[in-house]
Amino acid sequence: MRLVEQAVAHDDPEQRALACYGLLLPETNEVWLRFLDGRPISAVTTTFLGWCCDEAAGRGKTALVLVWDNASWHGSQAVRNWIRDHNRQVKASRCGVRLIRCPLPVKSPWLNPIEPKWLHTKRRVIEPTRLLGAKELAQRVCDALGCLYHDHIPIPEKVA
Numbered sequence: 001m002r003l004v005e006q007a008v009a010h011d012d013p014e015q016r017a018l019a020c021y022g023l024l025l026p027e028t029n030e031v032w033l034r035f036l037d038g039r040p041i042s043a044v045t046t047t048f049l050g051w052c053c054d055e056a057a058g059r060g061k062t063a064l065v066l067v068w069d070n071a072s073w074h075g076s077q078a079v080r081n082w083i084r085d086h087n088r089q090v091k092a093s094r095c096g097v098r099l100i101r102c103p104l105p106v107k108s109p110w111l112n113p114i115e116p117k118w119l120h121t122k123r124r125v126i127e128p129t130r131l132l133g134a135k136e137l138a139q140r141v142c143d144a145l146g147c148l149y150h151d152h153i154p155i156p157e158k159v160a
Helices: 042-058 077-093 115-125 134-145
Strands: 019-025 030-036 063-068 098-103
Touching: 019 042, 019 115, 019 134, 030 042, 030 134, 042 063, 042 077, 077 098, 115 134
Parallel strands: 063 098
Antiparallel strands: 019 030
């Protein structure tokens, strides 16, 4: 298969770019995804983490281990502070899901268990002959990973 770079018309109303956060639950081989219209930033990362904690709590989990690469939105001061404050609140209330950060060494993405899933998913959803719209791409990714589609994470007003 050969890919050809395709240009998007400037007046095209359909969004063609999309970012995605994902969490792999190795014990069930399940992936939780949330898409966003924009770029991944600290404020959206904390929204995703809060959503993951709510989902995990609903399943009776008490902790989530986050295996993260060195993306700026993973290790930002804002995200580290949010995780610290969140974990303090969980400890004080004895209720909720703790977050445990496990940063990967620089340039070692193969150590992250979700990376092979991303690679195979990209190969399954690719369309060499045309550009995919954001909605169609999101649905293809969810179908390829066998996960539910959830509403996009909103970009906070003060950042947008």
